[in-house]
Amino acid sequence: MYVYRIMLLLVFCGYLLSPLLMTGWGQPGNAWYRPFLIWGALIALTLWLEQKRALDER
Amino acid sequence: MSAELVSLVLLGLGYLSALFATASAVERGWIPRRLVHHPLIGILALGVYANAWAVIGSLGVAHQRGFGYLAYYLGAAGAFVLAPVLLLPLQRMTRTHQLSSLADLFAFRFRSRWVGTCVTLLSLVAVMPLLAMQVEAMRHAIHRYTDAASPGLLSLILCALIALFAILFGARHTHVHRRYDGLTAAIGLESLIKLVAFLGLGAFALYAIFDGPGDLQHWLDGPGRVHQAQASQFDAAQWRTLLLLFFAAALLMPHMFHVTFARPLSRRTLLSAGWGLPLVLLLMALPVPLVLWAGQRMGVADDIQGAAYVIFALSDSPAVTALAFVAVLAATCGTLILSALALAGMVLNHLVLVAHPPVEHPDLYRWLRWLRRGLIGAIILAGWLFAQAVDANTELTRLGLVAVVGMAQCLPGLLALLYWPGANRKGVMTGLGLGVAIWCAGLWLPLLSDLPPLLAPLDALLGLLGDEAVTDSPAWYPVALVSLGANGLSLILVSLITPTSAGERAAAEACSVDAVIRPKRLPLNLADSDDVRRRLAMALGDEVAEREVTRALASLHQSAKDARPYALRRLRDRIQANLSGLMGPSVAQDIVDHYLPYRRDGRAPKEDIHFVESRLEAYRSRLTGLARELDELRRHHRRMLTRLPVGLCAFGDDGEVLMWNDALAELSEISGEEIIGAHRQALPAPWAELLGTILESDKDHLYQEAVELPRGLRYVSLLKASLVDEPAADAAGGTVILVEDHSEMKWLENELIHAARLASIGQMSAGVAHEIGNPITGISSLAQNLRYDTTDPHVLETAEQIQTLTKRVSRIVGSLVGFAHGGRHVTGSDFAPVSARHLADQALHLLKLARKSDDVRYDNRCPARLDITGDEQRLLQVLINLLSNARDASPANGLVVIDAGEEGERHWLSVTDQGPGIDPSVRENLFEPFTTTKPPSQGTGLGLALVVSIVAEHQGKVEVESPLPGQAGGTRIQVWLPSPDVHRPAGDMPIHEPNPDR
Numbered sequence A: 001m002y003v004y005r006i007m008l009l010l011v012f013c014g015y016l017l018s019p020l021l022m023t024g025w026g027q028p029g030n031a032w033y034r035p036f037l038i039w040g041a042l043i044a045l046t047l048w049l050e051q052k053r054a055l056d057e058r
Numbered sequence B: 001m002s003a004e005l006v007s008l009v010l011l012g013l014g015y016l017s018a019l020f021a022t023a024s025a026v027e028r029g030w031i032p033r034r035l036v037h038h039p040l041i042g043i044l045a046l047g048v049y050a051n052a053w054a055v056i057g058s059l060g061v062a063h064q065r066g067f068g069y070l071a072y073y074l075g076a077a078g079a080f081v082l083a084p085v086l087l088l089p090l091q092r093m094t095r096t097h098q099l100s101s102l103a104d105l106f107a108f109r110f111r112s113r114w115v116g117t118c119v120t121l122l123s124l125v126a127v128m129p130l131l132a133m134q135v136e137a138m139r140h141a142i143h144r145y146t147d148a149a150s151p152g153l154l155s156l157i158l159c160a161l162i163a164l165f166a167i168l169f170g171a172r173h174t175h176v177h178r179r180y181d182g183l184t185a186a187i188g189l190e191s192l193i194k195l196v197a198f199l200g201l202g203a204f205a206l207y208a209i210f211d212g213p214g215d216l217q218h219w220l221d222g223p224g225r226v227h228q229a230q231a232s233q234f235d236a237a238q239w240r241t242l243l244l245l246f247f248a249a250a251l252l253m254p255h256m257f258h259v260t261f262a263r264p265l266s267r268r269t270l271l272s273a274g275w276g277l278p279l280v281l282l283l284m285a286l287p288v289p290l291v292l293w294a295g296q297r298m299g300v301a302d303d304i305q306g307a308a309y310v311i312f313a314l315s316d317s318p319a320v321t322a323l324a325f326v327a328v329l330a331a332t333c334g335t336l337i338l339s340a341l342a343l344a345g346m347v348l349n350h351l352v353l354v355a356h357p358p359v360e361h362p363d364l365y366r367w368l369r370w371l372r373r374g375l376i377g378a379i380i381l382a383g384w385l386f387a388q389a390v391d392a393n394t395e396l397t398r399l400g401l402v403a404v405v406g407m408a409q410c411l412p413g414l415l416a417l418l419y420w421p422g423a424n425r426k427g428v429m430t431g432l433g434l435g436v437a438i439w440c441a442g443l444w445l446p447l448l449s450d451l452p453p454l455l456a457p458l459d460a461l462l463g464l465l466g467d468e469a470v471t472d473s474p475a476w477y478p479v480a481l482v483s484l485g486a487n488g489l490s491l492i493l494v495s496l497i498t499p500t501s502a503g504e505r506a507a508a509e510a511c512s513v514d515a516v517i518r519p520k521r522l523p524l525n526l527a528d529s530d531d532v533r534r535r536l537a538m539a540l541g542d543e544v545a546e547r548e549v550t551r552a553l554a555s556l557h558q559s560a561k562d563a564r565p566y567a568l569r570r571l572r573d574r575i576q577a578n579l580s581g582l583m584g585p586s587v588a589q590d591i592v593d594h595y596l597p598y599r600r601d602g603r604a605p606k607e608d609i610h611f612v613e614s615r616l617e618a619y620r621s622r623l624t625g626l627a628r629e630l631d632e633l634r635r636h637h638r639r640m641l642t643r644l645p646v647g648l649c650a651f652g653d654d655g656e657v658l659m660w661n662d663a664l665a666e667l668s669e670i671s672g673e674e675i676i677g678a679h680r681q682a683l684p685a686p687w688a689e690l691l692g693t694i695l696e697s698d699k700d701h702l703y704q705e706a707v708e709l710p711r712g713l714r715y716v717s718l719l720k721a722s723l724v725d726e727p728a729a730d731a732a733g734g735t736v737i738l739v740e741d742h743s744e745m746k747w748l749e750n751e752l753i754h755a756a757r758l759a760s761i762g763q764m765s766a767g768v769a770h771e772i773g774n775p776i777t778g779i780s781s782l783a784q785n786l787r788y789d790t791t792d793p794h795v796l797e798t799a800e801q802i803q804t805l806t807k808r809v810s811r812i813v814g815s816l817v818g819f820a821h822g823g824r825h826v827t828g829s830d831f832a833p834v835s836a837r838h839l840a841d842q843a844l845h846l847l848k849l850a851r852k853s854d855d856v857r858y859d860n861r862c863p864a865r866l867d868i869t870g871d872e873q874r875l876l877q878v879l880i881n882l883l884s885n886a887r888d889a890s891p892a893n894g895l896v897v898i899d900a901g902e903e904g905e906r907h908w909l910s911v912t913d914q915g916p917g918i919d920p921s922v923r924e925n926l927f928e929p930f931t932t933t934k935p936p937s938q939g940t941g942l943g944l945a946l947v948v949s950i951v952a953e954h955q956g957k958v959e960v961e962s963p964l965p966g967q968a969g970g971t972r973i974q975v976w977l978p979s980p981d982v983h984r985p986a987g988d989m990p991i992h993e994p995n996p997d998r
Helices: A002-025 A034-057 B003-027 B039-049 B052-081 B083-096 B102-109 B113-146 B151-170 B181-209 B213-221 B224-230 B236-252 B254-262 B267-285 B287-298 B304-308 B318-355 B364-389 B396-419 B425-448 B456-464 B476-497 B502-511 B529-540 B542-556 B565-583 B585-595 B609-618 B625-643 B662-668 B687-696 B743-789 B793-820 B836-847 B872-889 B943-953
Strands: B647-651 B657-660 B701-709 B712-722 B735-741 B832-835 B857-860 B867-870 B895-903 B906-913 B957-961 B971-978
Touching: A002 A034, A002 B052, A002 B083, A002 B236, A034 B052, A034 B267, B003 B113, B003 B151, B003 B181, B003 B318, B039 B052, B039 B181, B039 B254, B039 B267, B039 B318, B052 B083, B052 B113, B052 B181, B052 B236, B052 B267, B052 B287, B052 B304, B052 B318, B052 B396, B083 B102, B083 B236, B083 B254, B083 B267, B083 B396, B083 B502, B102 B113, B102 B318, B102 B396, B102 B502, B102 B585, B113 B151, B113 B318, B113 B364, B113 B396, B113 B425, B113 B585, B151 B181, B151 B318, B151 B364, B181 B267, B181 B287, B181 B318, B213 B224, B213 B287, B224 B287, B236 B254, B236 B396, B236 B476, B254 B318, B267 B287, B287 B304, B318 B364, B318 B565, B318 B585, B396 B425, B396 B476, B396 B502, B425 B476, B529 B542, B529 B565, B529 B585, B542 B565, B565 B585, B565 B609, B609 B625, B647 B662, B647 B687, B662 B735, B687 B701, B687 B712, B687 B735, B712 B743, B743 B793, B793 B872, B832 B836, B832 B872, B836 B857, B836 B867, B836 B872, B836 B895, B836 B906, B867 B872, B867 B906, B867 B971, B872 B895, B872 B906, B872 B943, B872 B971, B943 B957, B943 B971
Parallel strands: B857 B895
Antiparallel strands: B647 B657, B647 B735, B701 B712, B712 B735, B832 B867, B895 B906, B906 B971, B957 B971
């Protein structure tokens, strides 16, 4: 269950802090693909947590 | 017909044909099941979330709000990232109770058909703008692709084809939870097409309009900055609200709920969707800014309408436009199909069947199937009509937001359903009523009319609360905030101040994520599955009842003959769940409650421990951390009880068997599996009576009760203890009983009594010997005197015989005393050489005194010169006992042979008869006292025991051979005695070897 708690915490923090990220994305001079890179990294983290959970359940 | 129109018809038909072909190929089994059930297909099917908003609406939002368009994707991704804590519990609930829609879930949790009906009506009303958005997107796509004069009519034809597909592949089975692999695969294919088409457009924009990422970045840092500056970002509050709304939409939109929970996505697929769907959404979101920036560079996306449909203006190339059209078609079709299927099920279960219960319908399945098909067509048509009713210039995102805010009204109820057992139906209804009223007035009604949106009071209210964002905010924002706030608050307040019914509490336990599910053991007024069938037939008719009972039994792997209360409870639950999938939880519960009711006997129902354990076993692999450790502990304790080498069973207060361990299963020859969950009175004899005796008795034990078991008469002792420590209403209660097989102990006790009797006889024989000894001594003296008083040889011989016999009597009595006082035997110092032949003659002579020896022939074959060493009188006693046994066993005119010999350092004497042989039943105890097959008046059973005792005194042994080799009968008893020079102290040599098979 501790993996689920990490996930909950992650999503909730992401929810609260997302306006800051969004403001940063729109700044001129930033690479246009930056939001997608961050998003991709979060997907990779979720995949890692999911595999960890699957190992725990074995 | 223009070339574009022909192309459109070909594209539309080709696309739909591809869907039909895929669905058919899957349903016919042409595509391997492994591939069809792969999580990737499920994840792609979940990609139906990306509808017209994703391919058209997002471009408009990106034009206005920059990267704010990502809220649509990130909100849904957040919902699926939380799959383990949010989606899995919902999936467990929907599967267990066969709930196929949000309305089913609400009606089940809040035990109210009204709640289900309200959620259905809300869904119906809220989804219309969503369907209209798809139809509008389709209409615009047709218009921009073909420039046709009547795109509305063409969109209606497309809608009709989509409805046909949904009817053919989505309403084939009556039970919603049957596998719809074909439809799932087709929706997955749609997502794939949509993804590929949109990524293709993005790639075209990046590499055909721009010269790759570098050129794009250069443009963005230069001329493009003006366009970016025109976009105003969402403020933080609006952004968070949008995220929340799309988070709710991913769960609550009927088509999303349908594809996630009603379609049998595996647990693995759902967990994989935690990262898989965000990835799909990332890929869908990626082309949006690329296409928009390309349009801005080309100068075709300067206003919102232009930006929204920029995919059709990227190029004059028919291939690019066709790609754009296919992307729109794929994005809209899936939503239309799944929304129609989901809403048809909800309307059927919560409006039609509630208003017109299907009791005793002649052909229920067919009627339900056609009703569902009709509803699917009607809903798609309603969506098209709604699109016609809405102002043609309405932004697609406005339609989408109206739908999303409407369905979000179920979010407080859903969260309460999962996490707050205290919520009740009054709270939910009040919250829904208030929230929906605000939403309708603020967003939905203004779509259809020019009525001024009733926002002024809301703006004023939010302004009072200090939310400055409202001042210049779009309509959806204050409506969403106020409606959801009012909804949630009223749900909490009303639930707190109004009572929650017992049924709601029970359902809340079943639905709550954290609460322990504690199914109750309620008594049923049902005898067996036939009884269930009969009663169900009263509601559903014979055929449907038969099929539903058979289906439930098959899914439970249960026999129709299983009449255990536990089995009948499971059957009832399964039937209710199956009927719920067929006609919704409200109608299913009404039917089951009415026709298969529980018996209310006033007692508080107890927990169904066996069911809880079964479920824990089934879910074991899913337990982690502390729960896993606790389960290991539970299994360890259970194993201890199961493997306990003493019989153990446990009964509930209602007499139901809760446990029956291995030792008891072995003793009773009744396995635990077939008896656990049965009532005590249903146990086979003698257990029902025996266990009933101790359960109803005030005593806590029964000692050595004689019971007739399959393996024979056994003696069992029972001990009981109550399982209730204190009178708690929710305690499991019951009684545990230990059953010990005391048969061997009982037999040992009998042996002990027997030994005590022998000891008494020994003591008596000492007295008898003393009493007999005196007259015998007198008789012997008189016979001695007689020898001096006469010279008559006959008299002298008689006197001699009297003396011999009196000596023998004395020795017999002495032997009896010696036997009785075991160990008081003669020692080697009294031994002398005795002629075996003489000894045998003497024994025969004495034996012939008895008249019954007349009809038996004796043959003394002992060698004349063979001397054996021992006490002559006691060896004579041995021979007499052996010969008398041989005589009694011999048939008339039978031959008894006495023989002797020498083998090494041992001598032997043997007596062989031609009798029937030794009875097998006495073989084991042949040398034990009182072992005999003779009638009570003819034998005491002491003869052979005395022989063994005497031979043991001589340090010899006795061997028995019966039947004789090569013969059907006959017995040979052989006495082995050591030669004089090998006599050792007593106790160093085996006394005898009962080796009857030699």
